Amino acid sequence: MKRTLFLALLAIGLVFTPFGNAAGAQSVKKVIVDAGHGGSDTGATGNGLREKDLTLKIAQKVNKNLVNNYTVNTKMTRTSDVYISLKQRTNIANSWGADLFLSIHINAAGGSGYEDYIHNRNATSEDIKVQNEVNKEISKVLAEYGKNNRGKKKANFHVLRESKMTSILLEILFIDNKSDAALLKNEKFLNDMSKAISTGVANALALPEKGNSATGTSNTNTSAKEKITVSKATGTYIVTADSLNVRTGDGTNYPTIGSLKKNAQVKVTGKTSKGWYQFSFKGKTGYVSGAYLKVKPAAAKPAPKPQSNQIKVSKASGTYIVTANSLNVRSGNSTKFSSLGSLKKNNQVTVTGKTSNNWYQFKFKGKTGYVSGAYLKAKPVAAKPAAKKPAPAAKNNQIKITKASGTYIVTANSLNVRSGNSTKFSSLGSLKKNNQVTVTGKTSNNWYQFKFKGKTGYVSGAYLKAKPVQSAKAKSTKSIKVTKASGTYRVTASTLNVRSGNTASHSKIGSLARGNKVKVTGKTSNGWYRINLKGKVGFVSGQYLKR
Incomplete structure (x- = not known):
């Protein structure tokens, strides 16, 4: 009777058999892991830490957690201490067709705890979902370490505004807060925070865990029977991941036959339609993902030493002031060029050109020198300065x-x-x-x-x-030691206060405008000049006078 019923059901199509893993038909999600700042842009600093170092460290941990534990494609905007502009970061994500842009930062300037941001005007339901999941997982870590969750926020940051996919920006503690900085130096805290971030991302994007299929069983046998399409490819490639699994086929569902370490070299013999490379591994045919390989530079010609005549310089002019205590002058526009000497803080340079990576060209001891624009500021122009347009992003x-x-x-x-x-x-x-x-x-x-x-x-x-409140008793000028000095000086400040003594703490008895001329009658040990103003003895700071 049962057999008859079964055959009848089979005849009308009501008995189903599995046709493999349905999850295999889904496309693998793509996640951009963005380590904020880098290179000449250190980001915030405090308590012996630099934001650019911490963001890279956390981003690498998050990336590793995602790759090791979930079926996902990831790409980092930077994997070393290099400068990448905000536009370059979003261009990388947009051109790759990423599903999520995850930007990691460290906070500063008064506060404590964690907060995250999505865009203030164009946030989608997916943005909100990612923010909810990531914030939820991080809240568990914050509670464990006794830190404040400052909440889920919105802002008009470039990476949130210009990315064409779901995006979120994280601010992980405050670098200038001693208690927060102590945790940022704690490797266990960084590991816990990185794991929470990757778990939140995986939950929001519904990333499959590695080793699990939709039915909870491996589909290795099914995939192994699939034909791998390999086109001809040659060349030597270098491994960029810390550890790269070698598989029997072109996907993570194939068995592992070994692994390669970072900087290991492979000579490929073919490339599959999925972007995996075929090569010989310990006498067997192995495959690795091309996402973790880079072409080895040709060894025929050694890399030429940088030459200043190869540097593209655009026209620039003006006088700039050195802001660093000591600034190396290079023969080209990077620290890889030889040093020609150095400049001290407040030295002035008259520039003749500017390179695309923000280095300035000028004449130094009869040679062409270059210094990083990160350590220069424009010298104020004596004439009325041109009005600057307010920054559009902030109101x-x-x-x-x-x-x-x-x-x-x-x-x-x-x-x-x-x-x-x-x-x-x-x-x-x-x-x-x-x-x-x-x-x-x-x-x-x-x-x-x-x-x-x-x-x-x-x-x-x-x-x-x-500022300390001025004592009720006026300070007497008789107690000020003045050496002999004379001459006529011109005021360089827009407004120069004349004081009753040789410090800013003395009472103000008047002021001078830019360009006024004064005759000095003496000079104090701290660089202030004594003058006569409307019948009174006054003092002005010498740093705002010149002959």
């Missing part, structure tokens, strides 16, 4: 300000003035140590608002200290 009217007042003194050697209350806003210029600012407001993340060259500027309160 000051979006920043919440509470009322604040008072005069503060800069404690950092060089402090950037930003158009908003974080390092992500554009720089309007910089202040030197001991410069004073009169604040007009304060933000919730401890940045102070003030007027800077006719614009509204912001600086981190971590690098300011309140």
